[in-house]
Amino acid sequence: MDVRKTYKLFVNGEFVRSESGRAYRPDGIVNVPRGSRKDLRDAVRAARTAFPAWAARTAMNRGQILYRAAEMLDSRGAQFTDLLGGGVKARREVDQAVETLVWYAGWTDKLPQVAGTVNPVAGPYFNFTLPEPTGVVGIVAPDEPSLAGIVRRIAPALCGANVVVALAPELRPLPALTLAEVFATSDFPAGVVNVLSGQRRELLPWLAAHMDVNAIDVAGCTPEEVRAVEAAAADNVKRVIKVAAGESSPYLITAFMEMKTVWHPIGV
Amino acid sequence: MAISKKQSADLARQVFEYAPAPEAIDHVRIQPTYGLFIGGKMVEPHSKKRFPTINPATEKKLAEVSEADAVDVDRAVKSAARAFDSWSHLSPSRRARYLFRISRLIQERARELAVVETMDGGKPIKESRDVDIPLSAAHFFYYAGWADKLEWAFPNRKPRPLGVAGQVIPWNFPLLMLSWKIAPALAAGNTVVLKPAETTPLSAMLFAEICMQAELPPGVVNIVTGAGRTGSLVVEHPGVKKVAFTGSTEVGKLIQRALAGTGKKLTLELGGKAxxxxxxxxxxxxxxxxxxxxxxxxxxxxxxxxxxxxxxxxxxxxxxxxxxxxxxxxxxxxxxxxxxxxxxxxxxxxxxxxxxxxxxxxxxxxxxxxxxxxxxxxxxxxxxxxxxxxxxxxxxxxxxxxxxxxxxxxxxxxxxxxxxxxxxxxxxxxxxxxxxxxxxxxxxxxxxxxxxxxNTFNRFDPTSPFGGYKESGFGREGGIHGLAPYLDLN
The missing domain is CATH 3.40.309.10 (Aldehyde Dehydrogenase; Chain A, domain 2)
Structure with a gap:
């Protein structure tokens, strides 16, 4: 007789049940926590608290931690392949997710060299521009592919030193919830990544309108949801990221970032 | 005889009287009325409505400008849309030359522009003369050079223009904000419909003359004057593919909400409390x-x-x-x-x-x-x-x-x-x-x-990206980063 796993939300580095005590069964069998507005609030608060220290880590350190996540995911490749239904296609998706983490792990200490500039202003000033994290990023993961899809968005957001509150795919939440175990064992400080499962209609409006969320990635949203998110996002001038779900590029990393320009006079 | 320490301190405290040093205005001709700049020429507004723009230092009327209504804005957007095809396919180095020309014309007419800016907006002449106008010319000069170098700006991408850009600007730096908006838009191959602020439309009217002097193809730049209503007509027009707004956070939020679900690309440069x-x-x-x-x-x-x-x-x-x-x-x-x-x-x-x-x-x-x-x-x-x-x-x-x-x-x-x-x-x-x-x-x-x-403050330069975090808006203006909002990089 096997020992079954209780699936939980991942908030502030801990695996917790929904404060609402509710669950739903997306596949008709397994109980999955049905996260509430208050769970979302807790996750945003945890993320905000974790943000300054995470953003202050060196680029190299963040790269190492992202690489560690790739190691953890790869070492559990068989488990994720099973979760995705088994077979060659499932294995390929796991490999893609691992590759995505490795790829972005290598970007942390290169991005400022590609996206930053030294600006030749017409005066005696030294002037440079660097990308910085925008802060707390909400991610609406696409239903398909249920593992690679969420990794393709969380990885660039973390690569840019943001902290993340991700909504797992509503119908296929198990790979995302299990992915949280990968993050939990990869040396990410508590609160840097948070993963919530539940019903999109119960969580998305609050994520989109939350005044302490800086950006929201709508990769997994329907056009109607995008419209609603964009309208709610205006409350605090949230950045709404609408980059194609399959994208992997430094342009996607900078979509989660702000450009900061610093001036200083040159003189003796 | 040496000045004693006390005398020197007294002198330092003393405020000298200055004799008046008024800037000459006889070289500036402000027309009594202005139309709208649509399709390369000044046209009468469909609305038939005009409103006065005054000198805030004297409260005297300077001119009457047109208040564009929905029909006027529609004409402007259609004019820009018609011009887009040929402008975006024009050889990039030709686009660059038009922008260089505009930059030079701004320099040539610098004093006139400075005086009009000061009369219409109330800012000291030394600021419009030494900051606003030179920076406007520099902005066009900088982005002119980008027009035929876009492929070098975005590795692994084929940058393409978006279409008609709808741009709404504030009254604090009228010509400079116009330049921040129009220069990168045109360099990237877009055409524009711009709405200047209702209290400071005159330098934009002079800029329309400059576009004509530069023989810029008709419709590439269109300027519609009016108040907030005209601005919302511009940003909400379905023919507009890209919206750029500089102004208050309050209005910025209204625009962001109004554009929800439209797929228009948006940049906002809003308020601050630095x-x-x-x-x-x-x-x-x-x-x-x-x-x-x-x-x-x-x-x-x-x-x-x-x-x-x-x-x-x-x-x-x-x-x-x-x-x-x-x-x-x-x-x-x-x-x-x-x-x-x-x-x-x-x-x-x-x-x-x-x-x-x-x-x-x-x-x-x-x-x-x-x-x-x-x-x-x-x-x-x-x-x-x-x-x-x-x-x-x-x-x-x-x-x-x-x-x-x-x-x-x-x-x-x-x-x-x-x-x-x-x-x-x-x-x-x-x-x-x-x-x-x-x-x-x-x-x-x-x-x-x-x-x-x-160790400095309020410095600006066309090569230096400018824009905010949080509720101060998103997107950058200036520098290589200021090009991206006007391009399709997918």
Missing amino acids: ANIVFEDAPLDQAVEGIVNGIYFNQGHVCCAGSRLLVQESIAEPLMEKLKRRLGTLRLGDPLDKNTDIGAINSRAQLEKIQGLVESGVEEGAELYQPECKLPERGFWFPPTLFTNVSQSYRIAREEIFGPVLSVLTFRTPAEAVEKANNTPYGLSAGVWTDKGSRILWMAERLRAGVVWA
């Missing part, structure tokens, strides 16, 4: 000049103005003394006088807003300081104002005043300075004054703002 932070080791005299430039430049009508002064407690007293003395030497008056430091408030509405917020500061318990300052009888004026004893919760410490009003707060440690500086929903700019290099970089890292000026 902290200007002075450490005890800062060279105080330089810092005083920086503080003055930070908040009294352009009457404080600057979104990135250093409106919250954070002073390290140990130097608060001597700094305040120096600052108050400096305030007493600022010359307020005729914006066309070359000696004027503080010109007219842009409009009666803005003056009332400033007055209301200043009253709230007094009511909430802050201590008001204004130097002795004679205000002209006609026009809209507000003396340079400084509040001490300000708590972070006061409206004058939280809300954008957009006037010559400085709120002074103190701090003890660098960490406290960062905490207070970032304690705002805005994040456009910040200033740091200290002699210690490592502290500058430490502070610059932690300040959540798009522009950090260290």
